[in-house]
Amino acid sequence: MMKRLRSISMLAVAFLGWQAGAYAQPYCDAAQGSPGFPSDPVCEASVCGYDGYCCSTSWDGYCAGEAATDGACTGCLASAPPNDDCALATVIGDGASPFNNTGATGTDITSCTYSDTKDIWYEYVASCTGTTTVTTVGGTAMDTGLSAWDACGGSELACNDDDLGCGCGQSTITFATVSGTSYWIRLAGYSDGTGSGTFTVSCAGPAVYCDMAQGSPGFPSDPACEASVCGGDSYCCSTLWDATCAAEAAIDGACTGCLSAPPPGPCMVDLYGEYPFGAVTPVCDGLANNVSGCGYPGEYTTLNLTSGTTYTFTSSIGTDWITISDNTGTVGFAFGLGPVVFMAPATDTYRFWIHSDAACGTAGSCRERRVACLGGPPPPANDDCASATVIGDGVSPFDNTGATGTDISSCCYSDTKDIWYEYVASCTGTTTVTTVGGTAMDTGLSAWDACGGSEIVCNDDDGGLQSTITFATVSGTSYWIRLAGYSGSTGSGTFTVSCAPAVPCTNDLVMELQTDTWGGETSWEVVPAGGGAALCGGGPGIYPGNAIYPIACCLPDGCYELHVYDTFGDGMSYGGFTGGYTLRMLSGQRIIDNRNNYGDFAAGSSYESTMSATPGFCLPMGNDRLISFSCDRLDLRRGVGPNSCSDKITADNTPNGTSGNVYQFWFYDPNGGLSFRYPASGPGSNQVSMANLPSLVEGTLYNVRVRTRISPGVWREWGNACRMMIDNTRGQCKLSGLVDEVGNSNYCCGKTITLPVGNQGNGFANHVVAWPAVRFNNNCVNSTANKYQFRFRIPAEAVTIVLNSPTNVKYMTAGAGFANCKTYTVEVRASFDNGYSWCVGGDPYGDLTPWGKVCEVYTSCPPPAVGGNQNMATDDGAAMHMYPNPNRGDQLYLSLDAIQEGVQTVSVDIYDTFGKRVSARTLAVQDGFINSVLELNGELAGGLYMVNITAGDAVYTERLVIQK
Known part of the structure; x- marks a missing residue:
């Protein structure tokens, strides 16, 4: 999801009203002078819930913008300003005018600034025919955006986000005007920001320079210039001396006497730096090829040029000023309006600059930098998958210089310069291909099931600019490896292929994601403890938003690490909702439970939630566990009252019949970080007091697991994970609920x-x-x-x-x-x-x-009025009880009393919803009743079943729900 950087200027936005005085009351969609918005606690809690800055530091323009779209803040919003729409624009003239966009609505329609939806409008009637300038510089601390339009609902004439001349967040636009004509001025805040201040409008008389657009045809002030320019472009004299004519005059030798500045030269004003990153080798096929992607004025593309080759440089916007310089940006070799022709004096790297005009302008929208040339190296032998080079395991060289092709991979931008390899798998298992450590080139790798087949896996960057892919292979089967350069780049190096034989899978796991609105940002992986190729995982870009999404994973016995990532860096957190995940066994035992807890836990400083503390987690799991009453306790108390009272959690001593000091607890933060065992040096009792755990932070969710010692130095594996939290307030007034502890005589959840x-x-x-x-x-x-x-x-x-x-x-x-x-x-x-x-x-x-x-x-339903003898409570007083129901699939308690005399055994049959009998047991009757435990041992899958008990000629039927 999109977030914004908070500018220093925005922090200083003052809270002002529509008139000169202050508001009668503060509005939450207006910047305040202090943190928080105590006038509306509900709004304050909602906004600060996902932007803590608003309560910790300042309720600035960004916070005001967030409040304007937050459903919890509808009661404290300012009414829309009177000039909220261009149809209601305030009429202004030259000079300073006040503005305040608090409460403004609208949409993001400008070309130059981000999410500037809080807009207000002014209708300016031009006082002169010439050049009009509008600026907020010096009139506000707010981060503004300005644009000019030829009509309400018309075309944009000019747009500016930041006036680079002041190095600030304010804006300045300049555009041609005709006296008495109306123009619409749109003023808005960057990234939904709101605030107030003044802006200034001024109009300068007719332009007297030939390199500036006029309001009429021709340039009679300099007949020689006029004749020269119009001789090549008659439009300039017949219709209008516009910006194109002005650009032509700027480089016309007959116009040097009427220029606004000395004749232009090379432009190397570096506003945005290099794009794309890394040198690009032009394709010399005679076509004007895009070498920059979406580029902007004030940046450059580094090119690998060959000595003696003639290159033609153009821009997708014909009025752009082009400069070719050395690779340090200090010497300009060729410059002018495109096309610019240049023959490289030496094989080296050069910079291809574009600016919006001969004055080295840096304003403007996306455009392409294009290069055309002829000649170049021949394509490599493995330029096509049909002629792929056959390789095996180990290190192989590559060089994609001269490669051709199309962009067909799913993960790497414009990776057209591809070469192919046919890999015959050496094992049935997992194959890894990597360029990491083998080249400085920005690569992309993908694997395919056939030449012209389907893509199996793709990777652009593996932590750096190089790439790594991992995919399942079958011994002796051919797979096609595609290696290409990002954004058409070429180069050479080596890549490595290795195959790890598969280990039999013995543990069925489920990774259950709980995504926020931006589910596509989420990814995860399970890797061997200490690192290695992912054995399970997925994403980003594949998971739906706002969904509970289970993914199966099967692992052999061993120890592993779990990593969960969010590409934006704020976890599964958006709009006040916090998601999370649970990694559990298919049978239901939890390894890590981070439900509703994977938020912006590190305030944006990290994007990873991890379980990798030595040794991560190990399989198979043990069967030790906490007692039900101690599991998932989010209301534990520590140090309450004058005598510092604290709760204890207790381990269950029944799974392995253990007793004494043989227990050890493991506490860890499911988002990574804190992880420790108690007692640290060895076993202890089956209880631990919160007073003995000072490192646990109140209000933070933790997981806890327990294990028991078999003999000195020999431990069982860690058992089921439970959630826990210290919360003294909740602990002193606890949440209740029906008894849900299996084996408890009062169990009634599902009764x-x-x-x-x-x-x-x-x-x-x-x-x-x-x-x-x-x-x-x-x-x-x-x-x-x-x-x-x-x-x-x-x-x-x-x-x-x-x-x-x-x-x-x-x-x-x-x-x-x-x-x-x-x-x-x-x-x-x-x-x-x-x-x-x-x-x-x-x-x-x-x-x-x-x-x-x-x-x-x-x-229960009463017995049928006629016929049949299926019942739960009979007229002779017999009654059957079955609990817990719903059941976790481990143990089922049955009791039946007043069984008719002479019946020695009863039959217990369990049927699934298809009528198939899935379990059959026989229980002995003692003194006319049964009170037994059926060990289900996790053999029944989750779902609905019918339990039939036959005791003599009486049949008792009850439904059973298995929930894991």
Whole structure:
């Protein structure tokens, strides 16, 4: 996404009103004299959320421009100025006039300045026939843009962003005018900037110099000049002595007595420097070939010219002034209006300059620098893919001098000078081709599956001007390598080819991107620990914006690094939204979880989020983990109250039956940087207090993983990653939610509820339980919330049921409005003052912002009235309970009571949505009931299943949702 550099002048823009006095109140789309915009906290939070400068340093013109387009700032915008449109232009004459573009609207329509949408208009009635000058220099500190137009909605006559004469951000335009004629002046701020000041208009009388455009035909002041110029260009005397006639006079030997300045010479005014970077060798095919791409006046292209060859230099704009100089820009060999013909005295590099006029002007839009010549070296033998040079692994020389071709690669600009190689793969695996270290030339590389086939991979720059590509190959198969020069450049050097045999893939991973609006800026790669070719990755330029985008990746056992890049340097962050990514196993275990956290974390100083701290991450993963209550805690407390109370996180001791001091925790910033283990020197207990982690910064998201020691020096691999954050404010008034810990007897996230019928009382079958919300008192004892509020919703049916409870338990009944065969989303919030205030949210009906984790519960359907015996709760009191549901695919808890007498075993069958049985188990009945755990072992893919339990002649059916 586009961002702007903040100029020093913009920081000083004063806040002024339409009249001489100040505004009655400040407007957020006007620059202030201080940081922030406290008059509208909502607007201030939104703008500063993506441009911290506005609150840390100054609410300048850029901040004002951002506020003008921010939906959170509509209540504090200034009204549009009266001359916001050219149809309402303010009529002015010569002299100084005030301006203020605060509140202005419009579109970016000028040719010379960036995103100058905040425009205001003036209608100037020319006071003379001659040259009119409009300038903001000396009248404002604002970074302005000026343009002149021949009518409202007409053609642009002149445009200027920065007046180079003052070295500032203000503007000056000069254009020919006819007395009494109206011209429209457009004034705007660079990059949506707003501000105020004055501008000055002045008109000079008729031009008296032949090298200036007149308002009439001919130049009678100097008949000799007039005759000479009109002899070659009759338009100048028959119709109008315009800018072209003036340029012709400037170089006409008969006009030296009427020039505004001494006869012109070479122009080497260096405003923009070299473009493109690196020397270009012209193609000598007799055609005028573009050697600059999109070039501008005041810059040059470096050319490799051959002694004795005659070159013809032109510009796509015929009035441009052309200069050919030495390679230092100090000696001009040839100059003039194009075409300029020059024979190189020696084989060397030369500079091809273009300026907008003979006075070395640097204003103007994009144009091409063109060179034509004949002769040159013959094309190389491998100029075409049909005659590709056969190569193998190792170092090979290249030279694309004289090469021809077309620009067909996907990644390198105008790389027409291509040569081809046929590579026969030496292995089945990954092949790498690189020019890095083998040449100083700016190269482009691509690989193709056949001559005239499809491009497999392409690279322009690998950290520098040279290139590297990596692609999968099959032993004995031919692949075509295309090597070319950026922007038609030629040169020589060497490139290297190597093939790494494939290692069997044993670990299925998923990289899940959470992109912002500019998804095409995102790229990522997984490389071996310590560096090497990417084994998985993608982008930039391929991922959609505002999307959750999963990408499969399969890796062999080993250790790796993850790198995530953003080409603009602000992460996945735009318009107040921050995206991120998660790298996890296909089974659901997380390696790194950076959801909603890959923002402008380094204030633009870095563009990379990385997991590369030694040894990065290793596969396969271990099965150690935190207990569910400690995982993804974003409300941990540290040093709260007078006794400095702190929370602890706890590792689960059940996966490997471990106990004692055998645990080690790994804390790391998923954006890179901080990474450490606790205890640092070895194992410790399965708990760690936040008080022992002073290096963790409050408000920063971290990941934490845990592992256990098998024996001295022998460790299991790191287990699942959880998110964590220290937030004392949130920790003292925690978010709640239904209990979602697998194995917890109160687990009810995904529970099937049986509503009581008739005089049946409340019980396990119809209750939901929330996590207790606690806060530290001054003695570091957790005191429990004294009121909870449960919100049940069916969004599609506009159903909202809100129930309060003095405890963290609530019973669902038909009398409270619940119905059978429904799915309800459930949220819970807590209060420590009996509901006077709540830890989160506003009105429970009007403000539907989530209170925390949202769970679903399902109310069971009553048994059919006639026939069948499929049921969840039978008339004889038998009831089946199955949890957790939804399930992560590891363990499923089943209980069934009041099983009919004589039944010794029950059958448990699980079917997918196609009716295929995917699991069959037999469970023993004890004393008329079962209470067992089914080990699913991650064998079921995510989706919907039906669980059938057959106990004698009774069949119980329930749906099961697997979510990984």
